[in-house]
Amino acid sequence: xxxxxxxxxxxxxxxxxxxxxxxxxxxxxxxxxxxxxxxxxxxxxxxxxxxxxxxxxxxxxxxxxxxxxxxxxxxxxxxxxxxxxxxxxxxxxxxxxxxxxxxxxxxxxxxxxxxxxxxxx
Amino acid sequence: xxxxxxxxxxxxxxxxxxxxxxxxxxxxxxxxxxxxxxxxxxxxxxxxxxxxxxxxxxxxxxxxxxxxxxxxxxxxxxxxxxxxxxxxxxxxxxxxxxxxxxxxxxxxxxxxxxxxxxxxxxxxxxxxxxxxxxxxxxxxxxxxxx
Numbered sequence: 001x002x003x004x005x006x007x008x009x010x011x012x013x014x015x016x017x018x019x020x021x022x023x024x025x026x027x028x029x030x031x032x033x034x035x036x037x038x039x040x041x042x043x044x045x046x047x048x049x050x051x052x053x054x055x056x057x058x059x060x061x062x063x064x065x066x067x068x069x070x071x072x073x074x075x076x077x078x079x080x081x082x083x084x085x086x087x088x089x090x091x092x093x094x095x096x097x098x099x100x101x102x103x104x105x106x107x108x109x110x111x112x113x114x115x116x117x118x119x120x121x
Numbered sequence: 122x123x124x125x126x127x128x129x130x131x132x133x134x135x136x137x138x139x140x141x142x143x144x145x146x147x148x149x150x151x152x153x154x155x156x157x158x159x160x161x162x163x164x165x166x167x168x169x170x171x172x173x174x175x176x177x178x179x180x181x182x183x184x185x186x187x188x189x190x191x192x193x194x195x196x197x198x199x200x201x202x203x204x205x206x207x208x209x210x211x212x213x214x215x216x217x218x219x220x221x222x223x224x225x226x227x228x229x230x231x232x233x234x235x236x237x238x239x240x241x242x243x244x245x246x247x248x249x250x251x252x253x254x255x256x257x258x259x260x261x262x263x264x265x266x267x
Contacts, residue, residue: 023155
């Protein structure tokens with residue numbers, strides 16, 4: 001799939017990371033939208049918007065990444081979901097995978113990792 | 122025209138020194154790579170957000186540590202945020218002090234937390250000054266070209 005056709009949703013409560021990840025996605029030709037938390041991400045999907053890729057911060061307060069992903073999957077959302085987290089111990093990774101994440105990256109993301117991932121989609 | 126070369130060299134040398142001395146890591150390079158003609162002030166904008174976040178969080182941390190009953194979970198949450206922000210712009214030394222600060226929060230070590238707060242304030246002050254100097258030098262180079 002050509003990267004210029006891809007769309008992405010960036011979900012995160014940290015405004016710096018939202019800006020940085022949004023810009024990184026732009027730089028690899030992925031059109032993207034940005035929301036501040038899991039509830040807004042779910043709301044977008046309930047209003048029939050879909051995305052090829054969802055890049056979600058796993059460490060959000062209120063509704064964390066795992067809760068948001070479980071809810072999105074229960075809505076039948078089949079987008080590729082990639083988590084970004086400061087915590088990448090074995091136990092956390094297992095928890096992410098059980099929530100049906102497709103992949104995860106340690107924060108902060110870098111352009112090389114993102115480019116490599118996008119090219120695999 | 123000749124005056125530009127020394128300025129540019131100064132800027133390059135100064136930038137290199139920030140990496141050599143550990144103030145910045147590769148994440149700062151990532152931000153610079155993302156800067157382009159459509160967003161020529163991207164790095165300054167993101168770093169300014171970092172300064173705002175850090176000022177707020179350090180204020181919260183200072184207030185939290187003078188409470189009669191210290192809420193270590195809340196303290197840890199603030200330090201976690203500061204660690205995240207600093208790593209997002211590549212402020213390596215600040216990030217490292219935040220890691221040891223978090224350990225003190227998790228151990229509920231008040232003395233350790235107080236010491237860590239002083240260290241993180243010190244490192245933040247240093248990197249802030251150095252980044253502000255860097256941006257000023259960049260402005261002077263651009264002005265020199267114009």
